Amino acid sequence: MYLTKEEEAMLNGERGETIQKCMKVLVTLGELYGAKRMLEIKNVHSPGVSYRVTGDAGLNYVKDASKNACFKIPTTLNNVGIDMHRWKELGFENDFAQKQIELSNAYKEMGAIMTNTCIPYLNGNVPMFGENIAWGESSAIVYANSVIGARTNREGGPTALAAAITGRVPEYGLHLDENRKGTCQIKVDIDLESDTDYAALGYYVGTLVGREIPVFTGIDKRPTTENLKALCAALASSGAVALFHIVGITPEAPTIDDVLDKEVEIYNFGKKEYLEAFEKFNYKGDVDFVVFGCPHATIDEIRTIAALLENKKVKAETWICTSHQIKDLATQMDCLSVLEEAGVKIVCDTCPVLCQTLNRGFESVVTNSCKMAHYVRGLWNVKARLAQVEDCVDAAIKGRLE
Ligand code: F3S
Numbered sequence: 001m002y003l004t005k006e007e008e009a010m011l012n013g014e015r016g017e018t019i020q021k022c023m024k025v026l027v028t029l030g031e032l033y034g035a036k037r038m039l040e041i042k043n044v045h046s047p048g049v050s051y052r053v054t055g056d057a058g059l060n061y062v063k064d065a066s067k068n069a070c071f072k073i074p075t076t077l078n079n080v081g082i083d084m085h086r087w088k089e090l091g092f093e094n095d096f097a098q099k100q101i102e103l104s105n106a107y108k109e110m111g112a113i114m115t116n117t118c119i120p121y122l123n124g125n126v127p128m129f130g131e132n133i134a135w136g137e138s139s140a141i142v143y144a145n146s147v148i149g150a151r152t153n154r155e156g157g158p159t160a161l162a163a164a165i166t167g168r169v170p171e172y173g174l175h176l177d178e179n180r181k182g183t184c185q186i187k188v189d190i191d192l193e194s195d196t197d198y199a200a201l202g203y204y205v206g207t208l209v210g211r212e213i214p215v216f217t218g219i220d221k222r223p224t225t226e227n228l229k230a231l232c233a234a235l236a237s238s239g240a241v242a243l244f245h246i247v248g249i250t251p252e253a254p255t256i257d258d259v260l261d262k263e264v265e266i267y268n269f270g271k272k273e274y275l276e277a278f279e280k281f282n283y284k285g286d287v288d289f290v291v292f293g294c295p296h297a298t299i300d301e302i303r304t305i306a307a308l309l310e311n312k313k314v315k316a317e318t319w320i321c322t323s324h325q326i327k328d329l330a331t332q333m334d335c336l337s338v339l340e341e342a343g344v345k346i347v348c349d350t351c352p353v354l355c356q357t358l359n360r361g362f363e364s365v366v367t368n369s370c371k372m373a374h375y376v377r378g379l380w381n382v383k384a385r386l387a388q389v390e391d392c393v394d395a396a397i398k399g400r401l402e
Pocket of ligand 1: 079118139233293294295296321350351352353354371372375
């Protein structure tokens with residue numbers, strides 16, 4: 001693998017032991033995947049920053065790194081394991097919270113941008129089309145690759161850390177033109193309206209195609225940011241999709257010929273397939289917990305939920321997960337007061353999947369996100385229901401959903 005003089009110096013330990021360790025990780029990875037050289041990158045979104053994921057081993061690794069190195073390029077952080085400001089009030093345990101704070105402080109010392117969100121692309125980390133980056137968090141990776149047209153492989157905590165410290169990633173996988181073409185086609189012949197509709201599409205297709213690169217045709221109406229966010233999250237939860245194209249909509253797919261240059265398998269997505277995702281998560285009855293904001297809620301989603309809850313009260317425990325930046329915006333727009341009066345908790349920096357395990361005896365979860373339904377059912381063994389946002393709000397108010 002070709003290395004520049006500076007990269008050689010990093011690898012030989014001339015820039016310090018921590019940088020050397022990071023370079024070794026990246027060179028090993030590059031050699032494993034047949035990379036010919038390193039790429040200089042401009043930004044990182046780091047996953048694996050929740051103490052729930054790192055445990056003590058990861059915490060010590062990051063703390064050690066923070067003593068001798070700092071981030072060379074802007075690096076935003078994914079969801080952590082607690083709401084950093086309100087963890088006590090929200091019932092997170094002290095011991096867990098202290099470990100999380102230690103971990104977050106180590107990242108801060110290295111120069112991390114403390115976004116604590118899985119939607120960095122709406123919180124100040126917006127790469128350019130064609131830019132090589134190193135991102136983790138499965139839903140954000142799909143968004144960066146597909147919607148923005150930036151280029152990233154699925155980075156884990158250690159490789160993202162190494163990339164942030166060295167400013168390099170090995171050139172392989174989705175950094176290369178030849179690996180970004182579609183490998184199957186999905187003909188959509190149903191109108192998709194809501195975020196949950198797009199989540200249903202993503203969930204069905206993720207299950208069907210696993211790690212492939214689907215090319216969607218038949219989506220004529222331009223999806224919103226929230227529609228695409230839901231699609232990305234679902235594709236990466238039932239499957240391991242890291243890139244998709246929508247012909248006529250996403251930037252690498254002005255025409256089908258731009259993204260499909262060979263015969264591929266063609267699948268249909270119509271009414272029957274659409275209903276499959278809802279059938280998978282079809283719990284009916286009393287509702288303990290309603291969750292919005294997977295991926296983290298945008299200001300528009302929060303505004304919609306606030307409008308539906310004006311002068312009402314929720315009966316079920318109800319969370320909207322988002323970033324603290326978006327919560328500030330919601331405060332300024334008076335959405336927060338409406339939601340708090342209704343009894344909703346705005347939980348920042350984290351989500352039920354990445355926070356301290358907090359199944360407080362919940363038996364049923366209702367959500368508008370396929371990713372959330374998929375994971376909480378697996379993690380907590382609860383009954384899950386996927387529903388449109390209006391039905392989720394109704395379930396929150398009544399504590400029941402038929
Ligand atoms: Fe984000 Fe947590 Fe969902 S990281 S995508 S809110 S599972």
